[in-house]
Amino acid sequence: MADHHHLILSLLQLCKTLKPLKQLHTHIIKSGLQSDQFITGNLILHCTTTLITNALHYAHSILHYHPNPDAFMYNTLIRGFTDSNNPHNSLTTFINMQRNNINNNIIIRPDSFTFAFVIKAAASLQCFNTGIQLHSLAITHGLNTHLFVSTTLVSLYAECEEIGCARKVFDEMPQPNVVAWNAVITACLRCFDLKGAEILYNRMPVRDMVSKNIMVSGYMKAGDVFRAKKMFFDEMAVKDEVSWSTMVVGFAHNGCFNEAFDLFVKYREVGLRPHEVSLTGILSVCAQAGAFEFGKMLHGYIEKSGFGSIMTINNALLDTYAKCGHVEMARLVFNRMPGRKTIVSWTTMVAGLAMQGYGEEALEIFNQMEGSGIEPDGVTFISVLYACSHAGLVEHGCNYFSMMKTRYNIEPTFEHYGCMVDLYGRGGELEKARDFITQMPVKPNAIIWRTLLGACSIHGNVNLAELALKKLAELDQDDSGDHVLLSNIYAVAGNWKNVASVRKSMNSQRLAKSPGWSMIEVDKVMYSFVAGDERNEVVNEAYTYLKTMMSRLRVEGGYAPEVVGSVLHDIEDEEKENAVVTHSEKLALAFGLSRLCGGKVVRIVKNLRVCKDCHTVMKLVSKIFRVEIVLRDRSRFHSFSDGSCSCRDYW
Numbered sequence: 001m002a003d004h005h006h007l008i009l010s011l012l013q014l015c016k017t018l019k020p021l022k023q024l025h026t027h028i029i030k031s032g033l034q035s036d037q038f039i040t041g042n043l044i045l046h047c048t049t050t051l052i053t054n055a056l057h058y059a060h061s062i063l064h065y066h067p068n069p070d071a072f073m074y075n076t077l078i079r080g081f082t083d084s085n086n087p088h089n090s091l092t093t094f095i096n097m098q099r100n101n102i103n104n105n106i107i108i109r110p111d112s113f114t115f116a117f118v119i120k121a122a123a124s125l126q127c128f129n130t131g132i133q134l135h136s137l138a139i140t141h142g143l144n145t146h147l148f149v150s151t152t153l154v155s156l157y158a159e160c161e162e163i164g165c166a167r168k169v170f171d172e173m174p175q176p177n178v179v180a181w182n183a184v185i186t187a188c189l190r191c192f193d194l195k196g197a198e199i200l201y202n203r204m205p206v207r208d209m210v211s212k213n214i215m216v217s218g219y220m221k222a223g224d225v226f227r228a229k230k231m232f233f234d235e236m237a238v239k240d241e242v243s244w245s246t247m248v249v250g251f252a253h254n255g256c257f258n259e260a261f262d263l264f265v266k267y268r269e270v271g272l273r274p275h276e277v278s279l280t281g282i283l284s285v286c287a288q289a290g291a292f293e294f295g296k297m298l299h300g301y302i303e304k305s306g307f308g309s310i311m312t313i314n315n316a317l318l319d320t321y322a323k324c325g326h327v328e329m330a331r332l333v334f335n336r337m338p339g340r341k342t343i344v345s346w347t348t349m350v351a352g353l354a355m356q357g358y359g360e361e362a363l364e365i366f367n368q369m370e371g372s373g374i375e376p377d378g379v380t381f382i383s384v385l386y387a388c389s390h391a392g393l394v395e396h397g398c399n400y401f402s403m404m405k406t407r408y409n410i411e412p413t414f415e416h417y418g419c420m421v422d423l424y425g426r427g428g429e430l431e432k433a434r435d436f437i438t439q440m441p442v443k444p445n446a447i448i449w450r451t452l453l454g455a456c457s458i459h460g461n462v463n464l465a466e467l468a469l470k471k472l473a474e475l476d477q478d479d480s481g482d483h484v485l486l487s488n489i490y491a492v493a494g495n496w497k498n499v500a501s502v503r504k505s506m507n508s509q510r511l512a513k514s515p516g517w518s519m520i521e522v523d524k525v526m527y528s529f530v531a532g533d534e535r536n537e538v539v540n541e542a543y544t545y546l547k548t549m550m551s552r553l554r555v556e557g558g559y560a561p562e563v564v565g566s567v568l569h570d571i572e573d574e575e576k577e578n579a580v581v582t583h584s585e586k587l588a589l590a591f592g593l594s595r596l597c598g599g600k601v602v603r604i605v606k607n608l609r610v611c612k613d614c615h616t617v618m619k620l621v622s623k624i625f626r627v628e629i630v631l632r633d634r635s636r637f638h639s640f641s642d643g644s645c646s647c648r649d650y651w
C-alpha cells in the first residue's frame, strides 16, 4: 500500500495539464483510495500550487465530493483561491468549511493557517466588514494574537485604511517579529502616517533590508526626497535590487528625472541589472509625467542591454511614447515588437491613437487586432469608444457598443456607458445622450451625469445641465467643478443672476477647487508651473518671455484674450490671478520657447482641461514661432502646428 501511495505521488508530479490529472484521479477512485486523506490532500495541493488552467476549480470539486475532508485540504484550497485572481472564492470555501462541520457532524477546526489565508483574501478585497467578522472569529478560536494571524490582520486593516485597528492589533502581539514590524510600518505609510511610521521604525530593535526599503519608498511617496536620499546613501551600507529601483522610481515620481537617470546609470555600474519590474515601473512614471526625453534614454538602454525582447518592457515603452504624445515613436515600437503582440500591446496602441485624435487609424488597428485572432476585452472597447467620440464618429461608436455585447459577450461597465454619453454629447446629440442614460439597465452614477454636464457646457444647454447637476446633488457627488460648469453655462446664456447664486452656494458649501499646474521637460529636466507660484528664477524667466510672446501674438497674430470663452470650460484658482493671461500652461509654453532651440517640439502636460484662450494662444504660437506644441490635458492630447490643432477645436 505504501508503494502504491508513493507511485501515485510520483505520477502526480508529472501532471502538467488537467487531462493527465483527471486520469490519475480516475485511477485513484478505481483503486478505492478516493477517501484517503493523504492522497486527496496532495492532489489538491498539486492543483493549487501548479499553474494548470482551471485546476483550482477542479480542486474545489475534489474537496466537495470528499466524504471526510480535513483542515489541510481546506487550508490548501483557501490559500490557492486567496492567491488567485478571484480571492472571493477563498471566503466561500471558508464558509463551506464551517458548514461542513454542522452538516456532517464532524469537527474541522480552522487553525492559524486558515485564518491567515482567509484574512489575506479579505485584505485583497479591501473588505473591512468581512475583515472584522474574521477577526472576531479568530478571537473566539483564541488565535487573534498568533503571529501569522495578527500580522495578516495588520495588513488587512492597512488595506482598508483603518490605521487605528492595525496599530491596536500590533500592540496586542506578545512578541512581534521583524515581519510584523514591517507590516505595521507599511500600514502607517499606506494610511499616509509618515510620522507614525518613523517613530515605529526608530523603536524597532532589529531592522532588515525590507524595513529600510519600506521607509525609502514611504519618504519618496510622501515627496520627501531629502529624507529618502539620506536613508539610501547614508544609512544603507548594503542595498539590494529593490532599494535601487525604489530610489530610481521615487526620483522619477517626484519629477527629479536627472537624478533618476544618474542613479540608474550608477545602479548598472555597481553590477546590478535592473529587474524587468523596476524598468516597467520607471517607464510608467515617465508616461504619467510626460517625460519624453527620459523615456527615450531608457529606450536606448533597453535596446542595448537586451531587454528589447521582453514583451512587458515593449508594452511599457509603447505606453510611454503614447502618453508622451509621440505617436511616431509609439508606432515604431509597435511595429517592431518581437513575437506575438499581446492584448495589452494592441489596446495600448488603440488608446494612444485615440488620445491623439487619430480615430480612424485607431479603429483600423482594432480591426487588425481582430484579424490576428486576439479577442478584445472591456478595456479595449473603452479605447475604441473613446476613439469614436473624440473623432466625432457617432455611428461607428454605436456599432462598436452593440458589437461588444453581441460578438464578444462583454457586459458594458460604467466606463462604457460614460463613453457612449460622451459620444452623443460631443456630437451635439444631447437629447439622445439623455435618452441613453434613462434607458441604461443600471442606475447612472456621478461620472455619467458629469459627462452629460460637460457636454451641456460645450453646447450651452441650460435645461439639461440643471437636470444633471440635480442628479449629482442627489447622489451627493456634486463638486466645485460641476458648480463652476453650471455657472459658466449660465454666464454664456447671459443669465447672470443664476451665476451669482451658484457662486454663492459654492462659497457656502466651501467646495474646494484643485489648483492648475503644468509640467514641461527641457533638457531632460522637468519644470512645473502653478499660477501665482512663488517667484524664483525659472518663474521669472517664464514671465519675462511670456510678455514678449504675448506682444508678438497681438502684433503678428491679431490676438485678443477670450475671457468669456475661457471661463466656459473650467475656472480654477489660477483664474483668480489676473485672469487667463497667466494660466500655468502659458507660463510653461513661454518657458519652453525661451529655452528650446529651433526645430524642437514643446511638450506640456496639464492636470486640468485646457481653456479656450490657452488653446488659441497655442495655435497662434505654433504658427508665428514655427514650433510644434504637444499638450496633454486632463482628457486628451492637442498637437498644434501651423496654426491649427489636432483636436479640430473639439474637446
Ligand code: ZN
Residues within 6 Å of the ligand: 566, 580, 583, 585, 610, 611, 612, 613, 614, 615
Ligand atoms: Zn488657460
Ligand code: ZN
Residues within 6 Å of the ligand: 615, 637, 638, 639, 645, 646, 647, 648, 649, 650, 651
Ligand atoms: Zn486642441
